[in-house]
Amino acid sequence: MRKTTTTAEQMVMVRPLSALVLLLETPQPFAHDPLLFRRAQLLNFILLTLTAVMSVAALFNLLVIGDARLALIELAMVTATLLALWRFRRHASLQGPAWLASSTAGAMLLYLIVHTQGDTNPYVLLLLYPLFVYPLHGLRAATLAYLLFVAAVLAIFVYGWGRWSISNPAQTLFNITIALLIGGGIIYYYEHTREAALNRVRILSMTDPLTGIWNRTMFDEMFTHEIAVSRRQQHCFSLILLDLDHFKRINDEYGHDIGDAVLREFAQLLTTRTRASDSLSRWGGEEFALILPNTDLNQAEVLARTLLKTIRAHHYPRAGRVTASMGVGTFCPNSNRETFFRAIDQALYRAKHQGRDGYALATTAAASD
Numbered sequence: 001m002r003k004t005t006t007t008a009e010q011m012v013m014v015r016p017l018s019a020l021v022l023l024l025e026t027p028q029p030f031a032h033d034p035l036l037f038r039r040a041q042l043l044n045f046i047l048l049t050l051t052a053v054m055s056v057a058a059l060f061n062l063l064v065i066g067d068a069r070l071a072l073i074e075l076a077m078v079t080a081t082l083l084a085l086w087r088f089r090r091h092a093s094l095q096g097p098a099w100l101a102s103s104t105a106g107a108m109l110l111y112l113i114v115h116t117q118g119d120t121n122p123y124v125l126l127l128l129y130p131l132f133v134y135p136l137h138g139l140r141a142a143t144l145a146y147l148l149f150v151a152a153v154l155a156i157f158v159y160g161w162g163r164w165s166i167s168n169p170a171q172t173l174f175n176i177t178i179a180l181l182i183g184g185g186i187i188y189y190y191e192h193t194r195e196a197a198l199n200r201v202r203i204l205s206m207t208d209p210l211t212g213i214w215n216r217t218m219f220d221e222m223f224t225h226e227i228a229v230s231r232r233q234q235h236c237f238s239l240i241l242l243d244l245d246h247f248k249r250i251n252d253e254y255g256h257d258i259g260d261a262v263l264r265e266f267a268q269l270l271t272t273r274t275r276a277s278d279s280l281s282r283w284g285g286e287e288f289a290l291i292l293p294n295t296d297l298n299q300a301e302v303l304a305r306t307l308l309k310t311i312r313a314h315h316y317p318r319a320g321r322v323t324a325s326m327g328v329g330t331f332c333p334n335s336n337r338e339t340f341f342r343a344i345d346q347a348l349y350r351a352k353h354q355g356r357d358g359y360a361l362a363t364t365a366a367a368s369d
């Protein structure tokens with residue numbers, strides 16, 4: 001076996017570097033949701049930047065400018081961002097640290113305009129606020145935060161009107177208001193477009209384009225989730241695999257368009273005849289999967305019989321009547337995922353071989369370890 005050794009020199013080089021990489025990396029608990037992960041990445045970056053910038057500013061103000069009061073305020077902000085960073089990384093919490101980050105940055109910008117007393121140059125920096133408050137909090141909360149921020153800026157300006165030497169204050173106030181509203185409006189529009197596009201992509205990635213029900217990826221996720229719930233709460237859930245009978249004939253006799261219409265209507269029929277807590281997915285082709293949370297085998301069997309009756313009785317405008325076969329099984333906390341699914345698949349296969357338009361049960365022995 002190859003042995004790797006690390007010299008003391010390498011350790012010194014590697015440790016600070018890996019500590020830095022660790023800080024830059026977004027914590028794993030956010031990795032399951034791409035949207036959340038992007039938000040967490042941004043928050044991590046903002047908190048680290050705020051901590052670094054404020055630390056440098058505090059040192060500069062203390063040692064070079066000699067302004068201890070300002071340095072103290074900046075050190076308080078460093079403490080706040082470090083606290084937020086700790087909560088974010090240690091407890092994988094996003095909301096609280098995000099609000100702390102945006103409030104700290106907002107307070108810092110407001111303090112800057114108070115501190116420079118009428119100098120309008122720092123006002124351009126105010127547009128940094130919506131740039132990160134929108135991606136951090138989402139459209140609604142960010143708009144509220146930004147409007148409050150604009151109101152605070154204007155209130156500070158009005159407060160300083162008679163006290164500070166501002167050249168042409170009315171004109172300046174008008175310019176600042178317009179710049180903040182237009183700048184914020186553009187960022188709002190951009191964020192709105194981005195959120196709408198992301199939502200669309202999200203829906204497309206979760207649903208089947210033909211029938212509109214959950215797709216196979218979502219089935220896998222919901223199935224995994226239901227197994228976790230079953231093991232945690234120590235109760236069973238059921239699964240029904242459905243396959244349309246002789247579907248190839250429909251395509252061959254009436255064409256693919258009619259076949260597609262049958263699939264859509266079949267999905268609709270099942271959706272209306274099952275509970276809102278049940279989840280119907282298109283497993284692939286003419287095969288569907290129905291997850292029934294908190295349902296035992298007897299209840300699943302009753303539902304299978306009802307569904308078979310409903311499917312048999314339904315008349316499709318061009319294709320007439322269509323039947324389906326089903327494999328029915330119940331997952332209990334001691335079941336094994338793979339063997340359970342295989343047993344249901346085999347049950348469906350048996351239902352087909354027993355003449356179709358019926359169901360077969362996954363045997364308990366086959367479904368368990």
Ligand SMILES: Nc1nc2c(ncn2[C@@H]2O[C@H](COP(=O)(O)OP(=O)(O)OP(=O)(O)O)[C@@H](O)[C@H]2O)c(=O)[nH]1
Pocket residue numbers: 210243244245246247248249251255256257258259260263284285286352356
């Ligand atoms: N129109 C349409 N047909 C599809 C779609 N996906 C799969 N199919 C068709 O579904 C048919 C499935 O055929 P088979 O696997 O032989 O099954 P079957 O004819 O239903 O026979 P049994 O399942 O044994 O009752 C094939 O002709 C596929 O082309 C789809 O999205 N639209």
